[in-house]
Amino acid sequence: xxxxxxxxxxxxxxxxxxxxxxxxxxxxxxxxxxxxxxxxxxxxxxxxxxxxxxxxxxxxxxxxxxxxxxxxxxxxxxxxxxxxxxxxxxxxxxxxxxxxxxxxxxxxxxxxxxxxxxxxxxxxxxxxxxxxxxxxxxxxxxxxxxxxxxxxxxxxxxxxxxxxxxxxxxxxxxxxxxxxxxxxxxxxxxxxxxxxxxxxxxxxxxxxxxxxxxxxxxxxxxxxxxxxxxxxxxxxxxxxxxxxxxxxxxxxxxxxxxxxxxxxxxxxxxxxxxxxxxxxxxxxxxxxxxxxxxxxxxxxxxxxxxxxxxxxxxxxxxxxxxxxxxxxxxxxxxxxxxxxxxxxxxxxxxxxxxxxxxxxxxxxxxxxxxxxxxxxxxxxxxxxxxxxxxxxxxxxxxxxxxxxxxxxxxxxxxxxxxxxxxxxxxxxxxxxxxxxxxxxxxxxxxxxxxxxxxxxxxxxxxxxxxxxxxxxxxxxxxxxxxxxxxxxxxxxxxxxxxxxxxxxxxxxxxxxxxxxxxxxxxxxxxxxxxxxxxxxxxxxxxxxxxxxxxxxxxxxxxxxxxxxxxxxxxxxxxxxxxxxxxxxxxxxxxxxxxxxxxxx
Amino acid sequence: xxxxxxxxxxxxxxxxxxxxxxxxxxxxxxxxxxxxxxxxxxxxxxxxxxxxxxxxxxxxxxxxxxxxxxxxxxxxxxxxxxxxxxxxxxxxxxxxxxxxxxxxxxxxxxxxxxxxxxxxxxxxxxxxxxxxxxxxxxxxxxxxxxxxxxxxxxxxxxxxxxxxxxxxxxxxxxxxxxxxxxxxxxxxxxxxxxxxxxxxxxxxxxxxxxxxxxxxxxxxxxxxxxxxxxxxxxxxxxxxxxxxxxxxxxxxxxxxxxxxxxxxxxxxxxxxxxxxxxxxxxxxxxxxxxxxxxxxxxxxxxxxxxxxxxxxxxxxxxxxxxxxxxxxxxxxxxxxxxxxxxxxxxxxxxxxxxxxxxxxx
Numbered sequence: 017x018x019x020x021x022x023x024x025x026x027x028x029x030x031x032x033x034x035x036x037x038x039x040x041x042x043x044x045x046x047x048x049x050x051x052x053x054x055x056x057x058x059x060x061x062x063x064x065x066x067x068x069x070x071x072x073x074x075x076x077x078x079x080x081x082x083x084x085x086x087x088x089x090x091x092x093x094x095x096x097x098x099x100x101x102x103x104x105x106x107x108x109x110x111x112x113x114x115x116x117x118x119x120x121x122x123x124x125x126x127x128x129x130x131x132x133x134x135x136x137x138x139x140x141x142x143x144x145x146x147x148x149x150x151x152x153x154x155x156x157x158x159x160x161x162x163x164x165x166x167x168x169x170x171x172x173x174x175x176x177x178x179x180x181x182x183x184x185x186x187x188x189x190x191x192x193x194x195x196x197x198x199x200x201x202x203x204x205x206x207x208x209x210x211x212x213x214x215x216x217x218x219x220x221x222x223x224x225x226x227x228x229x230x231x232x233x234x235x236x237x238x239x240x241x242x243x244x245x246x247x248x249x250x251x252x253x254x255x256x257x258x259x260x261x262x263x264x265x266x267x268x269x270x271x272x273x274x275x276x277x278x279x280x281x282x283x284x285x286x287x288x289x290x291x292x293x294x295x296x297x298x299x300x301x302x303x304x305x306x307x308x309x310x311x312x313x314x315x316x317x318x319x320x321x322x323x324x325x326x327x328x329x330x331x332x333x334x335x336x337x338x339x340x341x342x343x344x345x346x347x348x349x350x351x352x353x354x355x356x357x358x359x360x361x362x363x364x365x366x367x368x369x370x371x372x373x374x375x376x377x378x379x380x381x382x383x384x385x386x387x388x389x390x391x392x393x394x395x396x397x398x399x400x401x402x403x404x405x406x407x408x409x410x411x412x413x414x415x416x417x418x419x420x421x422x423x424x425x426x427x428x429x430x431x432x433x434x435x436x437x438x439x440x441x442x443x444x445x446x447x448x449x450x451x452x453x454x455x456x457x458x459x460x461x462x463x464x465x466x467x468x469x470x471x472x473x474x475x476x477x478x479x480x481x482x483x484x485x486x487x488x489x490x491x492x493x494x495x496x497x498x499x500x501x502x503x504x505x506x507x508x509x510x511x512x513x514x515x516x517x518x519x520x521x522x523x524x525x526x527x528x529x530x531x532x533x534x535x536x537x538x539x540x541x542x543x544x545x546x547x548x549x550x551x552x553x554x555x556x557x558x559x560x561x562x563x564x565x566x567x568x569x570x571x572x573x574x575x576x577x578x579x580x581x582x583x584x585x586x587x588x589x590x591x592x593x594x595x596x597x598x599x600x601x602x603x604x605x606x607x608x609x610x611x612x613x614x615x616x
Numbered sequence: 617x618x619x620x621x622x623x624x625x626x627x628x629x630x631x632x633x634x635x636x637x638x639x640x641x642x643x644x645x646x647x648x649x650x651x652x653x654x655x656x657x658x659x660x661x662x663x664x665x666x667x668x669x670x671x672x673x674x675x676x677x678x679x680x681x682x683x684x685x686x687x688x689x690x691x692x693x694x695x696x697x698x699x700x701x702x703x704x705x706x707x708x709x710x711x712x713x714x715x716x717x718x719x720x721x722x723x724x725x726x727x728x729x730x731x732x733x734x735x736x737x738x739x740x741x742x743x744x745x746x747x748x749x750x751x752x753x754x755x756x757x758x759x760x761x762x763x764x765x766x767x768x769x770x771x772x773x774x775x776x777x778x779x780x781x782x783x784x785x786x787x788x789x790x791x792x793x794x795x796x797x798x799x800x801x802x803x804x805x806x807x808x809x810x811x812x813x814x815x816x817x818x819x820x821x822x823x824x825x826x827x828x829x830x831x832x833x834x835x836x837x838x839x840x841x842x843x844x845x846x847x848x849x850x851x852x853x854x855x856x857x858x859x860x861x862x863x864x865x866x867x868x869x870x871x872x873x874x875x876x877x878x879x880x881x882x883x884x885x886x887x888x889x890x891x892x893x894x895x896x897x898x899x900x901x902x903x904x905x906x907x908x909x910x911x912x913x914x915x916x917x918x919x920x921x922x923x924x925x926x927x928x929x930x931x932x933x934x935x936x937x938x939x940x941x942x943x944x945x946x947x948x949x950x951x952x953x954x955x956x957x958x959x960x961x962x963x964x965x966x967x968x969x970x971x972x973x974x975x976x977x
Contacts, residue, residue: 542949542951542968542971542972564826564968564971565826565827565829565830565968566826566830566833566967567967567968567969567970568969569809569969569970570806570807570808570809570850570851571806572912572916573863574624574866574872574874574880574882575639575640575878575879575880577909577912577913578891578893580912581912584908584973584977587974588974588977591974
């Protein structure tokens, strides 16, 4: 049993790319968690996709043994958190399990939008925050200026700030010492009945369901019978342990500690994140506060390119959901694309990552439709509905009110790009809430419809600011909106997979954009093909694919027959992969290209 | 009654490589004709064993540049064919030649060797386009050869390539006018296409855009029709009775054998169809495969596909084989004409023939 005073639980929070995961590597190394041989870069990012993109998606926990200058050995529980806005839900869970946060700020970049967002989350959890200026080995670092920013913008005292380099390891011993000295020890009662917070759960192919817990009171022991307080389900503990970051078995975990347990739990869906776990025979009285459930904010439909892969796609989604409860999906049947799924995600990056994992880890060819947000509709008959699929759009005459989700977007950008950033925000129906300066950089706060953000806002922002703008957002509720469904008609036939919902003011330009793309993507036919965008019965954009003028082989003699036949067979095969709309054959690739987000 | 057979000799050698050509060819001097003739004869004998009961309806020397052959070799090969199979009465023996100046008696020598139809590859009737097309002859040499061919042979054909990049319709019309005035019995006029693997392709030469090319094609067809050369195949035009017997055998689906490296053949033996690329390399074609070929080739003819003949060759009923629903649409839209025993393309259909064939499956 570890003395509570010798435990420190803390999260590392930072803006994306500020070097948080690398700094964590150095801390693990210094405490001997892994030998040099076992160290890989960013060891806590275990998914290929995390290492490749250089981002953290799942929060990770690691226990370190640190011998401090006072001669005592401390138990440090470090939680590495994702930096991207889509995963702030993941961050808030980690924060709830800790008492303090190490705030990493890149000393060459300064405070960024997600630095702020993460600090607010940490303060919301009553965390003590220890500022760290990272990347001080770089010549362009300016610790003095960044400290001033932290004081001015965030209002944090920087007198105990630590200067580090994740790359060289400089300053890391001071950081560890400072954690012990400045961050609070957990509180709890070892003798009270067991009260543990279920932080996360995932499926491990060897161990089954693994649960990450933070013990608030009491002791968790092997063979103990536990009860999940939300539903009363009971289990017997099989294994208990911690991550060093390797899995290491323990006999028990006591108040203040973080670790894992397994208990022959069949499915991850039986574990409710934020639930309170207690001992069956001696239960605690009150449940812990828990978390708000994660909410899907971006939706799209996913279809297999080859309809025979439908079952494989279904299995893949189920497997992904095992470890990522924030994915939601239901069946969908599209006239154009066949059977597939309507899926909900935490954000655009989350959606892209799932798409990529389906393709890479499960080797699936998929088509993704344009992303949408969830609209709240009030119907004239008094009922309400949540709409995120254009296919479900009711007749507008039966709708009395439509509301769309709004976000508060915070953008930090060097002064010289401010003009174009403000213009972008206005174009996206943004309303300015605040405009201040952080050193030489402007901080603009806007209220913007989420729908405008999911389309291609982040890409545009990056490109107009040469990559310098940083951006974060939080949902701030729904507001009335003038929403329309835009249909795309190919040769007068509406194509369901291409329909989308958007604000009336954008319907025309986005409709035109898709028509223009399709014009180049659909091969010429023997007749001309009109491509139209329509709102209700009104055509708002039109393009025409002119008829094929010439397609005949000039020379075809005895030696050409075999080749021509084989070419024809190949073309026939290609034809069988086309989707038929009335008389028009549309290659599947046309859908993928037409729906591709972002590029103009 | 013996079935007709056509014999194709492939002479794969050229003096130089033309930038638009993707045919199988070799640029080589000092070809060992004696050993090549031996090889050709043994191939002929192989096929004679396979299909002895045939009447030869045509012989064709193609290439490459078969006019580089020694006329004695040509004579020897023709004689051998006659020893192996009976010739039909109006037997056609064609040889493809390029205009040249270094062999003054070539054409009469070829005639004496047994050739009775000469196809002259002129390709263009102006100096700069001859150069662009990589031809080794000058316009003057072309004129000289044209004169000789017309003098020596009764049956003759000229090859031209048009829809050259930047070519104007008026300029092509002038060339056409000139081509007609020579008095050839037959014209083969090919629209330039840029095929993969050719010099033009690698250089990124662009073909004339479809709109212009289709107009140029239709103008050509109309002009020649008015001047007594109706189209009988996509790129072939002839005075009545001078349509090439040999080439029609490909489009109609008659039997032919190919002699020489990479020369293809089609033989119908005991109601089975075989594709040959060499006497020892053959593939049995399914009824369906042969039917596809007959459709691809047959629609290229102005007279179209004879449905009875189609069934005789591949064994399938034409109207069952074709997607009837598509057919009706294509007929209604004016691309095809469907008669009880014949399916053929309209003028409008000829322009998009490849697409029509694809649609009909």
